[in-house]
Structures are given as structure tokens and as C-alpha cells.
Amino acid sequence: MGYPSLASCVEDLARHGMLRTIDVEIDPYLEMGEIQRRVYARSGPALLFTRPRGCAFPMLGNLFGTLERARFVFRDALEGVRALVSARVDPRELLLKPGRALRLPFAAAHLLPRRVRSAPSLAHRITVAALPKLVSWPEDGGPFITLPQVYTEDPDRPGVRHGNLGMYRVQLSGNDYTADEVGLHYQIHRGIGVHHAAAIRRGEPLRVSIFVGGPPAMTVAAVMPLPEGLPELAFAGALNNRAVRMTSAGVHADADFVIRGVIGGHKPEGPFGDHLGYYSKRHDFPSLQVESVHHRQGAIWPFTTVGRPPQEDTTFGELIHELTAPLIPDVLPGVRAVHAVDAAGVHPLLLAIGSERYTPYESRRRPMELLTQAHAILGQGQMSLAKYLFIVAEEDNPPGVHDVAGFFRHVLERMEPARDLHFDTNTTIDTLDYSGTALNEGSKVVIAAVGPKRRELPTACDRGRVVMPGVVAVESREDAFATGFPLVILCDDAEFCARTLNNFLWITFTRSNPAVDIDGVDAFVENKGWGCRGSIVIDARKKAQHAAALEMDPAVVRRVDALGVGALRGLF
Numbered sequence: 001m002g003y004p005s006l007a008s009c010v011e012d013l014a015r016h017g018m019l020r021t022i023d024v025e026i027d028p029y030l031e032m033g034e035i036q037r038r039v040y041a042r043s044g045p046a047l048l049f050t051r052p053r054g055c056a057f058p059m060l061g062n063l064f065g066t067l068e069r070a071r072f073v074f075r076d077a078l079e080g081v082r083a084l085v086s087a088r089v090d091p092r093e094l095l096l097k098p099g100r101a102l103r104l105p106f107a108a109a110h111l112l113p114r115r116v117r118s119a120p121s122l123a124h125r126i127t128v129a130a131l132p133k134l135v136s137w138p139e140d141g142g143p144f145i146t147l148p149q150v151y152t153e154d155p156d157r158p159g160v161r162h163g164n165l166g167m168y169r170v171q172l173s174g175n176d177y178t179a180d181e182v183g184l185h186y187q188i189h190r191g192i193g194v195h196h197a198a199a200i201r202r203g204e205p206l207r208v209s210i211f212v213g214g215p216p217a218m219t220v221a222a223v224m225p226l227p228e229g230l231p232e233l234a235f236a237g238a239l240n241n242r243a244v245r246m247t248s249a250g251v252h253a254d255a256d257f258v259i260r261g262v263i264g265g266h267k268p269e270g271p272f273g274d275h276l277g278y279y280s281k282r283h284d285f286p287s288l289q290v291e292s293v294h295h296r297q298g299a300i301w302p303f304t305t306v307g308r309p310p311q312e313d314t315t316f317g318e319l320i321h322e323l324t325a326p327l328i329p330d331v332l333p334g335v336r337a338v339h340a341v342d343a344a345g346v347h348p349l350l351l352a353i354g355s356e357r358y359t360p361y362e363s364r365r366r367p368m369e370l371l372t373q374a375h376a377i378l379g380q381g382q383m384s385l386a387k388y389l390f391i392v393a394e395e396d397n398p399p400g401v402h403d404v405a406g407f408f409r410h411v412l413e414r415m416e417p418a419r420d421l422h423f424d425t426n427t428t429i430d431t432l433d434y435s436g437t438a439l440n441e442g443s444k445v446v447i448a449a450v451g452p453k454r455r456e457l458p459t460a461c462d463r464g465r466v467v468m469p470g471v472v473a474v475e476s477r478e479d480a481f482a483t484g485f486p487l488v489i490l491c492d493d494a495e496f497c498a499r500t501l502n503n504f505l506w507i508t509f510t511r512s513n514p515a516v517d518i519d520g521v522d523a524f525v526e527n528k529g530w531g532c533r534g535s536i537v538i539d540a541r542k543k544a545q546h547a548a549a550l551e552m553d554p555a556v557v558r559r560v561d562a563l564g565v566g567a568l569r570g571l572f
Contacts, residue, residue, distance in 0.1 A: 001240030002076065002110075005120075006213040006256055006300050009073060010048060010060060018069055019046045024567040027053040028143070030556045031563075033136035033305035036061040038560070038572035040312050048300075048569075055132045057295070060302045063216060064315045073216050077241040078323075083203040084108065084238060103566045106133045110237035113160045113244045119253035120215070122294045128182060130386035131257070131293065136305040137273030138553045139385075141282060142174020144272060146304050149211040149222040150184070152195040153250060155202050160246055164191035165232035167222040170210060170259075170288075170403050175268045177287065181570035182259065183269035184208065185285045187431035196263065196286070205262035208288055213256025213302050225324070225381050256299040264289035276345040276510050277308025280549035283439060307550050308506060309342045309549055317342055332380060334373050334393050339401035340383070343502040344509040347385045347430040351401040352377055356393035356450050366419060367391075367448035374446040378424070385430040387442060387514055393450045405468050405501055412470035412486045413456055414449040415519060418531040425515040430569050434547045435513045444513030458485055473504070480537045481521055488537045495541075511540040 003009045013019040026032050026049050039047060039062050046069065047061040057379035064070050071078065133143035148170045154162040168190065175264035188190050192208075199206035211218065218239035221232040226428035237243045245253040252258070269285040297332065304312045328335055334355040341349040354373040356365060372390050377383050390411050392398045422445065429435075429442035436442025457470035463483050473494040474484040480490045489508050492498045497507045512518070517539040520532025564572050 002217070002240035002241070003215045005215065005254055005296075006060070006302060007298055008454070009063075009216055010046075012174060012375075013046050013063075013069075016072070017045075018072065018272050019048055020044070020571065021048045021050060022568065023050050024563075025051045025053050026563075028055060028059065028134045028264065029053075030135060030138065030553060031560060032059065032134060032303075032374075034552060034556055034560045035421055035563070035568065035571070036305050037301075037307060037311065038564070040065045041572050044571055055301075056130065057132055057301045059132055059134070059303065060300050062312060063302060064219075064304075064312055064319075067315055067318050070315055071466050071545070074220075074239055077217075077239050078084055080241065081235075081238050083324055083328055085323065102565065104293045108238075110241060110243045111234040111542060113231075113233045113237065113246045114249055116245045116253050119245075119247050119251050120296045121211070121251060121253055121255040121258045123297050124295050124299075126201070126293050126398060127174060127179070128259070128293055132301045132303070134303050135306075137279070137307070137550055138556075139271050139279055140178075140273055141171060141268075141270050145170040145172065145210070145212060147212065147302050149214070149218050149252070149255070150186075150192060150193050151209045151211060151250060151252070152206060154195055155198045155204055155206070159249070160233055161231060163197060163231055163233060163250070165218070165222050165236070166190055166192055167219075168192060169270075169272060175270075175282070177267065180290045181264070181267070182210075182261075182288050182290060183267065183285060183420070184263065184288045185269050185272075198305075199263075205264065207250070207262050208258040208260070209250055209252075210288075210548075211252045211255035211257070212259075212294060213300055214254045217244070218244070218255070219302070219352060220316065220319065224320060247342075251325065254296075255303065256296055258292075258294045259280065259290060260292050261288045261290040263287070273305075273307055273308040273550045274432050275309060275311065275313055276348075276430075276432055277506060278432075278434065278510070278549050281547055309345060309502075314342050317346065329527045332376050334369060335377060336527055337401045338377060338383065339404075340386070341404060341447075341505060341509075343404075343505040346508070347382070348387045348433060348435075348509040349505065350377065350383060350386045350389045351407050352389060352391040353398055353401060354391055358396055365451045370420060370448045370450065371439050371446065374422070374448060378444060378446075384503075385428065385433075385511075387429055387433070387435075387444050388509055389444070389446045391446065391448050394565055395449070396450060396452075404505070408471065408487075409469055411447065413453045413455060414451055415486075416454070417446060417486070417536050418533050420448050421518070421531060421536070422448070423515050423530060429513075433510070434545055435511055435517075435543075436545075437513070442513045445514035445518065458546065461485060464488075465494040467498045467504045468501070469506065473507075481535065483535060485535055488535050490537055490539045490541060492541050508538055508540045511542060511546060512538050 168186040221236035267287040357484040424444040462477040521534025523532040
């Protein structure tokens with residue numbers, strides 16, 4: 001019936017051989033993150049570090065290190081959550097799956113948070129300085145909470161029904177923070193921003209509670225892209241088969257740690273090694289004036305580290321896709337599937353399958369309804385941060401959106417570059433993406449393709465390195481305009497770009513701003529629209545405004561190498 005605490009989840013994993021306890025002293029400064037990333041890459045177990053250097057609390061890493069383990073953690077609730085999704089999309093489907101239908105009332109029973117008078121999470125009071133100090137990358141501006149659950153309530157409509165639970169990174173020290181301040185980095189298009197704006201309008205400080213730990217469902221709920229009006233606390237209750245317990249003061253009773261305070265202004269936050277594989281730079285973000293810090297008896301500090309994908313946050317994306325994919329046609333009519341490509345950093349690249357039904361009587365098909373659907377996608381939640389959207393019609397029997405190489409072949413065989421590129425300029429992109437013209441500023445392009453195959457894709461080129469049929473990487477602009485390939489990537493290291501599919505995706509879509517960096521052979525502007533009659537060229541070279549790529553300190557690498565053949569033998 002769900003986990004009452006994080007400790008109960010840890011015990012469950014240990015009983016089933018899914019957790020490794022590490023009793024040797026490990027430094028949370030760089031070493032712990034390096035170990036966690038290596039174990040994740042090997043699809044290894046969850047890790048309980050019982051002796052973090054300089055810290056009184058055990059630290060838990062790689063909890064969501066595999067999709068199989070994530071499914072195991074939520075094994076008692078997944079069918080109930082799927083029943084809730086089915087009831088939202090098409091209640092008739094439950095008639096075909098009576099077993100799932102029977103779980104619906106039980107899942108619904110846990111949606112409403114339960115009000116409690118006392119909270120184990122407030123048992124002991126400490127200071128910010130006593131919290132674990134995880135530093136994941138050498139140039140990070142200080143220690144960060146990497147799995148925070150940041151809770152706020154709407155100043156206009158207080159209470160849990162209009163609360164927001166989000167995962168916004170929290171910097172614990174460094175820069176200009178005092179002993180009672182922490183940095184609160186929330187990006188554009190986040191629910192907390194709505195509450196913060198309301199507080200500013202009312203002339204009030206925004207009260208914030210940061211929860212760390214507790215039942216793992218709270219962590220997943222904090223990253224779920226839920227529709228506005230659907231509280232994350234309700235989803236967490238359904239996913240844990242246990243209603244979330246909250247006090248009247250807005251404290252999660254079962255958290256391991258609770259930090260409470262008010263937003264008191266802005267201060268520089270960062271740098272931070274981020275999920276795009278680069279450092280997000282130092283910028284002004286809200287700072288939290290901390291009023292109190294508490295922890296429960298036997299508290300455990302969960303953490304993750306991020307970097308160039310795939311990392312542990314990839315599992316979050318896979319689990320979220322499993323749970324929410326059936327909602328896509330309901331939220332976006334006509335759209336059959338959308339995939340935010342993890343290897344490209346999630347937000348930079350979307351692949352989508354839509355429907356092209358506007359003029360089925362015409363013999364010469366062209367993108368029409370697809371463009372309507374593309375703009376709906378780019379207006380939906382965090383998908384609005386995408387820079388590149390490739391969209392095709394289900395009537396043309398495309399491969400699935402998760403077959404990335406096959407999807408690109410399908411597009412390149414059908415697109416007409418003189419007609420099928422549609423740009424949005426001077427708009428918003430992901431806060432963490434430095435390919436644009438300024439923070440949060442960049443452009444987007446929709447590339448739509450319909451109809452029969454128009455061309456055979458070349459597979460050999462003497463001017464560059466072939467990435468896949470139809471795609472070539474080159475290092476000089478002269479070569480870029482002379483390959484004859486439909487898609488050309490102008491980059492700093494063609495061999496690296498073409499070595500793997502993930503390298504191509506990472507280089508191309510994290511290092512380019514569509515309206516600035518897309519060019520082409522025989523390019524033209526007509527009716528204020530750009531097109532080309534030959535190859536499309538994407539300039540994905542490093543540029544002055546780009547952030548530095550993440551690299552680990554060689555001394556730390558050597559220390560972890562030694563642990564791998566010693567105390568941590570068999571983990572990596």
C-alpha cells in the first residue's frame with residue numbers, strides 16, 4: 001500500500017537485492033557524483049552512502065537508475081494510475097480492461113491530500129550548514145540540492161488544492177549567500193512563477209517550503225508535466241497508493257528534510273553542471289530567506305547528478321512517457337505521439353507524429369494540418385521551450401518517434417526544404433540553453449514532411465563523415481555547401497559528431513539556434529519565409545556565447561578508478 005517514508009523504500013530495495021550499501025568514507029565533493037554516474041551507466045543498483053565525508057546523514061543515489069527499478073518502486077500503484085489516465089482519455093477503454101477498472105476507485109481514493117496535526121519531518125531542527133553538501137562538477141558554484149521538491153501555494157487561493165510542487169534546483173552556499181540564504185533557480189514556464197507573480201502583485205513575500213526525501217512518489221510528482229489545475233500532490237498520492245500527508249502550515253509530514261522561508265530578492269546563482277552537458281552560467285535568480293530547517297529521525301538525503309545525457313533523469317522521462325503518453329491525443333487533438341529526445345538534452349529537439357486530413361481529396365499532399373498541430377505542440381507546457389520540431393503524418397506510416405534514426409530518414413526522404421521549414425524568431429527557449437541570443441531568448445523551427453518518398457538518401461561522401469543516410473558532418477563551410485546531402489552539420493569535429501547517433505544529436509541540437517544557424521544551398525526569402533532548394537546546413541560549431549562542456553577533474557577520476565578496483569569492486 002505504498003511507502004510511508006524513504007527509509008521504508010530503501011529497506012524494500014535492500015530486501016530484493018536492488019541496493020548496495022557503501023560503508024567506506026566517500027566525499028560528496030565530486031567523488032560521490034562521479035561514482036553515481038558510473039554506476040548509472042552500468043545499470044547498477046541504488047547506492048546508500050553511510051559515511052559521507054563531513055556529513056551526519058546517509059545519502060542515497062541512483063534510486064531511479066533503471067526503468068525496471070522505478071517500475072518496481074511503484075509496482076503497487078502503476079495500474080491504478082493507468083486507470084486514472086484511461087478514465088480521462090476514454091472511459092470506454094476500462095470496459096475492455098476490467099482488472100484496471102477495478103483499481104480506479106482505489107487510486108482515486110488517494111488523490112486528496114490528508115491533513116495531519118503533527119509531522120515527523122519536523123522532529124529535529126538544524127541549520128543550512130548541517131545539510132549534505134553535494135558538488136557534482138568542478139566548476140559548480142557551490143553545493144546543490146539536486147532532488148528538491150519545492151512547494152508553494154497560490155497567494156490568491158491558499159491551500160493544497162492550488163499548490164504547486166516543482167523541482168527547481170537549490171544552491172545551499174557559495175556566491176553571495178549568507179548562512180541563512182539559499183538560491184532558488186526556477187526557469188521560465190514553471191508553476192512557481194505564477195505564484196511568485198501573484199505574491200508580487202499583492203505586495204507580499206512568497207512563502208516556500210522545500211522538501212527533500214519522503215516517499216519516492218513525491219520526487220516523481222515534482223517533475224511531472226501535469227496540466228494546470230491538476231495538483232502534483234494528488235498525483236503523488238495516486239502513485240504511492242497513499243494520500244500525501246500535509247500539515248495546515250503546508251509541510252509534508254513524511255519528508256526527510258524541510259526547509260522553510262520566503263523569497264527575499266535576487267542574487268547570483270550558479271554555475272551548475274546541467275542536463276544539457278554544459279555548465280549553466282551564473283545569473284541572478286530568486287534567493288530564499290531561510291526561517292527554519294528540520295529533519296525527521298533517521299533522515300536519508302536522496303540525490304542525483306546530471307550531465308550530458310543519458311543520466312538518471314533519463315529514467316524520469318521514460319517513466320513519465322509511460323504514464324502520460326495516452327493523454328497526448330486528448331490534450332493535442334490530431335497528434336498521435338511526441339518524443340522529447342533525451343540525447344539532445346530533452347528540450348532542444350522534439351519528434352512528433354500528427355495527422356494530415358485537411359484535404360484528403362488532393363493528389364499532391366503538403367503539410368497543412370501538421371502545421372496547426374505543430375503550433376499546438378509548441379504552445380503546450382514545457383514543450384514550448386523546444387527549438388527544433390520535426391513532424392510527420394501518420395498516414396505515411398512513419399517509424400515510431402523513439403526510432404530516432406528511422407524518423408530522420410523518413411523526414412529527409414520526404415521534406416521539401418523550399419517549402420517545409422517554418423521559423424519562429426525572437427522567442428523563448430530553455431533557460432539552460434546558451435545557443436540563443438540571450439538568456440531565455442532564441443528561435444524555433446518546425447520541419448514538416450508528408451507524402452511519398454521523394455529522394456534516395458546518399459550514404460557516401462568524400463568531403464565529411466557520414467552520420468546516417470542523408471546526414472553528413474563536415475568541418476568547413478566550403479564543404480558544407482558541396483556535399484549534396486539533404487542535411488549537413490557544420491561542426492568542430494566531424495569524426496566525433498558522426499561517431500554515434502547520440503553524438504550527432506547532442507552536438508547538432510544543443511549548439512545551434514535555428515534562425516541564426518540554419519543556412520542552405522540556393523537559399524531564398526519569399527513572402528518573409530526562408531527556404532532553400534538544396535542542402536540544409538546547420539552550423540553547430542562552438543560559439544562565443546556557448547557554455548563550457550562538462551569535464552571531470554582528472555585527480556577525482558583517478559581516485560574513483562582506485563575505488564572501483566578496491567572498496568567498490570564490482571560496481572563499475
